[in-house]
Amino acid sequence: EDKVVQSPLSLVVHEGDTVTLNCSYEVTNFRSLLWYKQEKKAPTFLFMLTSSGIEKKSGRLSSILDKKELFSILNITATQTGDSAVYLCAVGYSNYQLIWGAGTKLIIKP
Amino acid sequence: DAEITQSPRHKITETGRQVTLACHQTWNHNNMFWYRQDLGHGLRLIHYSYGVQDTNKGEVSDGYSVSRSNTEDLPLTLESAASSQTSVYFCASSEGLRDTQYFGPGTRLTVL
Numbered sequence: 257e258d259k260v261v262q263s264p265l266s267l268v269v270h271e272g273d274t275v276t277l278n279c280s281y282e283v284t285n286f287r288s289l290l291w292y293k294q295e296k297k298a299p300t301f302l303f304m305l306t307s308s309g310i311e312k313k314s315g316r317l318s319s320i321l322d323k324k325e326l327f328s329i330l331n332i333t334a335t336q337t338g339d340s341a342v343y344l345c346a347v348g349y350s351n352y353q354l355i356w357g358a359g360t361k362l363i364i365k366p
Numbered sequence: 367d368a369e370i371t372q373s374p375r376h377k378i379t380e381t382g383r384q385v386t387l388a389c390h391q392t393w394n395h396n397n398m399f400w401y402r403q404d405l406g407h408g409l410r411l412i413h414y415s416y417g418v419q420d421t422n423k424g425e426v427s428d429g430y431s432v433s434r435s436n437t438e439d440l441p442l443t444l445e446s447a448a449s450s451q452t453s454v455y456f457c458a459s460s461e462g463l464r465d466t467q468y469f470g471p472g473t474r475l476t477v478l
Contacts, residue, residue, distance in 0.1 A: 288465045298456060298469035299409075344409070348465030352397055352416075356409040 258283045262345050262357035270365050273335050277360045279345035280327040288348040289321050289328045294359070295341045302330075302343075332362075340364045368393040372457050372470040380478055385444040387473050389457030396462040398440040400424075400432060402453040403472075409456070415440055447477045 263278045279289065288306045292299035303312045305321035305328060312319050316335075321328045332339055342361050346354040370391040379385050391398065400412040411424030413432040421432050429451060431443045444451055454474050458467040 290465060298471050301466055301468065304466055346409075352460060352463070352465060353399075353411065353414065354465065354467060358406075358408040 258347075258349070258355050260345055260347050260355050260357040262343075262360050264360060265358065266361040266363070268363045268365060269335060271335055271337060273364075274331065274333045275335060275362065277330040277332075277343050277345075277362070278327060279330070279357055281345075281347045281355075282326060283347045283349050283355055285350035286323070286347060287350065290346045290348065290354065291319055291328075291330050292344040292346065293341045294344055299344055304348075335364045337364045337366055370457060370459055370468055370470040372455075372473050374473060375471065376474045376476075378476045378478065379447050381447060381449060383447050385447050385475065387442045387444075387455055387457075387475070389440045389442065389470055390438055391457075391459045391468075391470075392438065393459055393461070393468065394437060395459035395468075396437070397460040397467075398434070399458045399460075399467060400430070400440065400442045401456045401458065402426065402451075403456060404453050412442065412455075413440075444475075447475075449477050451475065452477045 260281045290304045291302040303319045308323040316333045319330045342359040344359045345357040373388045396417045399414045401409045410426045415421050415434040456472050457470040460467045
């Protein structure tokens with residue numbers, strides 16, 4: 257059965273810390289891995305990764321994919337209270353659907 | 367700017383009533399999706415469509431139906447609302463051959 261597993265489920269850090277969120281997957285016909293940020297509303301798109309070893313970066317956020325070991329990480333450096341959110345990982349497969357992980361709830365304390 | 371909207375944003379209904387949630391996108395995307403999100407379950411796919419007159423069942427489709435008569439709209443109907451269908455419902459869309467989905471603001475549905 258296809259699955260996407262995120263860890264940790266929740267994480268509390270202080271402002272300024274660096275965090276690493278993990279996403280592992282077992283999905284037949286893998287096409288892509290996507291990261292989304294969800295505050296108290298709809299998920300918003302962060303990154304899509306399709307190739308191993310190529311880092312995607314946007315400001316203090318970065319992500320990389322390892323297709324051999326079947327995982328991705330999302331790094332956030334110099335965290336701010338505005339980074340508090342649920343971070344969702346999803347894997348795209350052959351028919352343009354996404355399989356979703358349960359999310360990591362990140363809380364940044366001032 | 368292109369966008370995806372949902373209405374209503376909040377809805378309270380009674381068990382057994384038929385409810386329709388609207389989803390409208392101006393991205394001109396072929397693919398549209400309905401999800402529900404509940405604590406402990408993440409996002410679960412209800413129905414999806416790859417174009418006009420095309421609809422498909424997702425993993426939790428029982429008790430729900432959709433129809434696609436044009437590119438912009440994919441309304442979700444709960445045939446006979448049940449308390450187990452209390453949830454937050456998200457509509458999403460994606461361009462034909464791309465995986466990235468863009469979400470509407472969500473509808474919070476309460477079935478009493």
